[in-house]
Amino acid sequence: MVVGFVLIAAFGVWETLSNTMFKLCPPHLFRSHKGREFTAPFVVAFIVTMFYYSVNVIWPTTVNVFYLRSNVSRSTELPLTLPPNVGLVFGSLCLMAFGNLLGHWKWTLIGAWTGMVLFGALIGLVTPFKQSLMITFCCINASFFGWAQYESIAFTQLGAPQQDLGFSGGLAGMARYAGGSLAQAIYTTILTNTQSTRAAITIPAAAIAAGMSPENAQTLLAALSLGAAAISDVPGTQ
Known part of the structure; x- marks a missing residue:
């Protein structure tokens, strides 16, 4: 985005100051x-x-x-x-x-x-x-x-x-x-970014409240992006 804005600004200067006969803008x-x-x-x-x-x-x-x-039906989902x-x-x-x-x-x-x-x-x-x-x-x-x-x-x-x-x-x-x-x-x-930030706070807290140790709660957070198999390997999720 930064590169794009710089190029747009440079293009605006060119369109304003150049002597091009047929300008795009x-x-x-x-x-x-x-x-x-x-x-x-x-x-x-x-x-x-x-x-x-x-x-x-x-x-x-x-x-x-x-x-x-x-359990939501297709007629409700669509x-x-x-x-x-x-x-x-x-x-x-x-x-x-x-x-x-x-x-x-x-x-x-x-x-x-x-x-x-x-x-x-x-x-x-x-x-x-x-x-x-x-x-x-x-x-x-x-x-x-x-x-x-x-x-x-x-x-x-x-x-x-x-x-x-x-x-x-x-x-x-x-x-x-x-x-x-x-x-x-x-x-x-x-x-x-917001989901990642909130997940880092709420998921370990919920896991600890359910009886999981703080160490395993952090392991659970790291396993979330790896899929169901990785989550099931975390101690305390069974």
Whole structure:
């Protein structure tokens, strides 16, 4: 990520200061109306995709850890995959059906963004005992995302002069996928590191509370990543 940011900064300097006739990211496009016409919706399009990837990391993890057990039927398991996808489609359809009717595009984008952030944060209330509530929050969050995602991409086209529509469309697509890739790397790293940190605290404590010696509890922690066979070899797990 550090190398990528350095290269992006170097590329920005090159695009601004070089005398290249045909530039990939014309600086005048980003400076138009002090950034309000293109740069602001470009940043929104970059960030908004992060919420899609956050839900697609958080929700499957939540379902697998809290809501799926060996005795859960397939008819119960499959509907749990639907909330993010149903919400995304619903929000997109709402934009198509009511976007032009409502007008005030800037305010509707602000509203969709606010709802997406709010209900995305509320997913942090997840517990094994709030399945229905979490399904609702996840679906609403994805609905606001569906609206905000496509409206932000449309905004990048509305804010560009006609002769720059090719640039703005390409940059909008780049923002969408680059933001998603960055988000996936961040969320996966945070999730993995947090799980490892919490496991190092909670697993030995639970094992000791169940009667295992502190030495064997640490051995159990080390064996977790090695599979069931290694875990069963730890004294006190039988």
